[in-house]
Amino acid sequence: MAIPKQVKCPACKKVGDWFATKYGPFCSHRCTLIDLGKWFNGENSISEPLRPEHFAEYENLVENEKLDRPENS
Numbered sequence: 925m926a927i928p929k930q931v932k933c934p935a936c937k938k939v940g941d942w943f944a945t946k947y948g949p950f951c952s953h954r955c956t957l958i959d960l961g962k963w964f965n966g967e968n969s970i971s972e973p974l975r976p977e978h979f980a981e982y983e984n985l986v987e988n989e990k991l992d993r994p995e996n997s
């Protein structure tokens with residue numbers, strides 16, 4: 925007999941054998957919708973939070989581009 929795999933619902937963190945349901949790994953249809961809502965809100969679209977250094981890096985790239993293309997051409 926297969927041992928039920930206990931998983932944590934990604935939406936509500938409730939633990940149970942959610943893969944046994946058609947909504948796995950979510951515990952309920954409601955939780956699949958909650959997670960879908962997160963995607964639409966862009967919460968999961970960025971792999972890491974934006975930090976000031978990301979913008980600093982971008983500024984450096986722009987700076988290099990300016991050096992490669994002098995305005996007095």
Ligand SMILES: [Zn+2]
Pocket residue numbers: 933934935936937938950951952955
């Ligand atoms: Zn849930």
